[in-house]
Amino acid sequence: MNLEPPRVAVLWCPDWPITAATQHHKLPPDAAIALVTKNLVFACSPSARAEGVMRGLRVREAQARHPELTVLDYDPALDSRAFEPIITAMEELVPGVQVLRPGLCAVRVRGAARYYGGEKAAGLFLSGRADEEGAGGARVGIADGIFTADHAARRTTSVRIIAQGAAAGFLAPLGISLLQDPQLVTLLKRLGIRTLGEFAQLAADDVFTRFGPAGAHLHALASGRDSWPLTPRTPPRDLDVVVHFEPALDREDQVAFSMRTTAEEFIDALTAVKLVCTAIRVELDSDSGEMSERVWLHPHSFTASDVVDRVRWQLQGVLGEWRSGITRVRVSPDAVDAIGNHESGLWGAGPDERIHHGLSRVQSMLGHGAVLMPAISGGRTLHDRQQLVAWGDRHVGAKPVDQPWPGRLPAPLPGTVFSPRHPVHVLSTDGASITVNGRGAVSAPPVRFSATGTEMRRLTAWAGPWGLDERWWSADARSAWRFQAVDDTGCAWLLVLDAGGWWAEARYD
């Protein structure tokens, strides 16, 4: 505790989540943006703040204050990812960077001050370099300890230096609520202590006795004796690979061919650090600025040809829609695992690996979405209940099956579920189409129906209608009448009447 606080420079990028989102979504720098999480505003851009939008506001209230607000979901992973180039740039200038959180990092300044000729020069150099990387007006505070330097950076527009030993004086007039301990802050306020200086005047022993080690640490922070040393991160190995195409390529096989060696290098680099990759992120850029980004999972681990396949499948999806060719492909590992966990046994890893190889072959013939694994999800209609997920992907958005789901079909279930459902005609004896009124009464008993549009079949039995009225409060509301009917060949049908007419939804065969 009685260590000398280190001289520290803290680099702060104001509104970092906004900067990251602006860069990612390619929005204009002065756009009014709000990032929301749990229906509350988490961060907002300066132009939105000028209209009264602020953190903690409900989304609806924020939109009322600024009608042209762009509302985006807050993605913490995006923050970290976008901050990575800035940290890398800092590490090139100064060794040993500690990331406090995305948008805020600390470096030891003593060496840098000697090298650049003074703390002011070093600070300007750091903020200038960060701005080159797109930090959007980074500020630097240099002081004794991270806490003081952080608050110095927040009280300047470029660089602020608190001289050695002057930390207590700088902190003294600041409000007590800067301490990140709401319970203690409330208590201190009730005791009449409103600034950090007043808190620092209390005797350290008394604070320790009353508030314990955590309180004593906050007391040390308030009195400018932030003795916690910097813990710089170990720079991670750069395993991403990027391929640039000049001129742009517009055929998928060309891109796949040029990717082959790069994919092998990518996998070799992972293998060299004893890792295997179980998920990759593929980014594609086109000449006219379109961008496609997707994470691909692998049930085992990626090989070079798997990587090329994923790039190809992603290209298949976008090449039809994009107006220009591909200029850049970037592949980065999204999830890695130790290679030891993925080593196959002496006689192979069992039958599942064989299955995966076979299915991957079919996928490389037909495309990623051609091989599907079925699963049952919650829902009322047959389509809602059966979910098909591409081999290798994760099931997402499945509703719980064990809920009651009133209105779903009872057993036996139809073995053939048409997708898309077939339009049919259901007629009464006089050839009129059957309708159902609001009370669920059928206009006439159905006697004939056409399954294919030309051939009429006689109905020997029918039952219904059973009403289905789902989500009437929302835009995807659905209401329909369901019937079961048996035709003269002994085949049973599930027929549906909705606003679009009669449909054969499924066949019991």
Place this chain on the structure above:
Amino acid sequence: MSAAIDTLEHMFEYEQVSPATSLTATALMEPAYDTAGDLDPIKDLKARIRSMQASKLDSRLIPTHPAIAGLLPGGGLQQGAAYSLDRSAMLLMTLLAPPSAAGTWCGIVGLPEFGVEAAQHVGVDLDRLVLVPRPGDQWLAVTAAIADVMGVVVIRPPKRATDSSIARLAARLRQRGTTLLVLGSWPQTEAMFSLSHSEWHGIGDGHGHLTAREVTITVTSRTASRPRSTRLWLPDASDTVRRADVRHGDAQHEPARRLA
């Protein structure tokens, strides 16, 4: 030393041969069931011999639903053989369920309207079921690739394949021991399933709802002298498949359940 090995070898030979010979002998001596009676005994014996020849020494059976197994030559679906089915998803699922429950992977090619939930009800394990709904023109190549790794493959051929490609696929199936179920016609199938006299229970003229179905299933096999058929609940009121000739309490009189 070598004499000892010789003895050992012969011992194993005898071990292997003796059950096979005894099986043939007993099978031939048994009175032929199902076909006995009005048929010429020589014709009947010929059919028996043909069926014995068809079941090669290495032909093994995959688990088959007990209600259907008795209709098939050899008493079940064979590995490496092809079977063709009428257009009936329920029958298909009934055939798929026992091998799937026993741990076999099943692949379904070219059947976009396969009812997944019904399959789960019948007993197909969805964790070991793979669908390739739209294989397009490459359906034979896809079927061959899937047949390499899965125990049971279902296809619906979009058009007639050439004889040579079918022979190639058949060789592959035999080599891998994969059973092929074809919805539609297919040359050189081990047996053909067809459904007739389908009768639904529980539904009336504007009341009730579908509860059970009785159907006649007929198996025409390459080796049997004449088709065998049986009446089947597909499914019965408790959603299980069983033979209808064993009379349980009348299922069709169960009170109709409401849909909603």
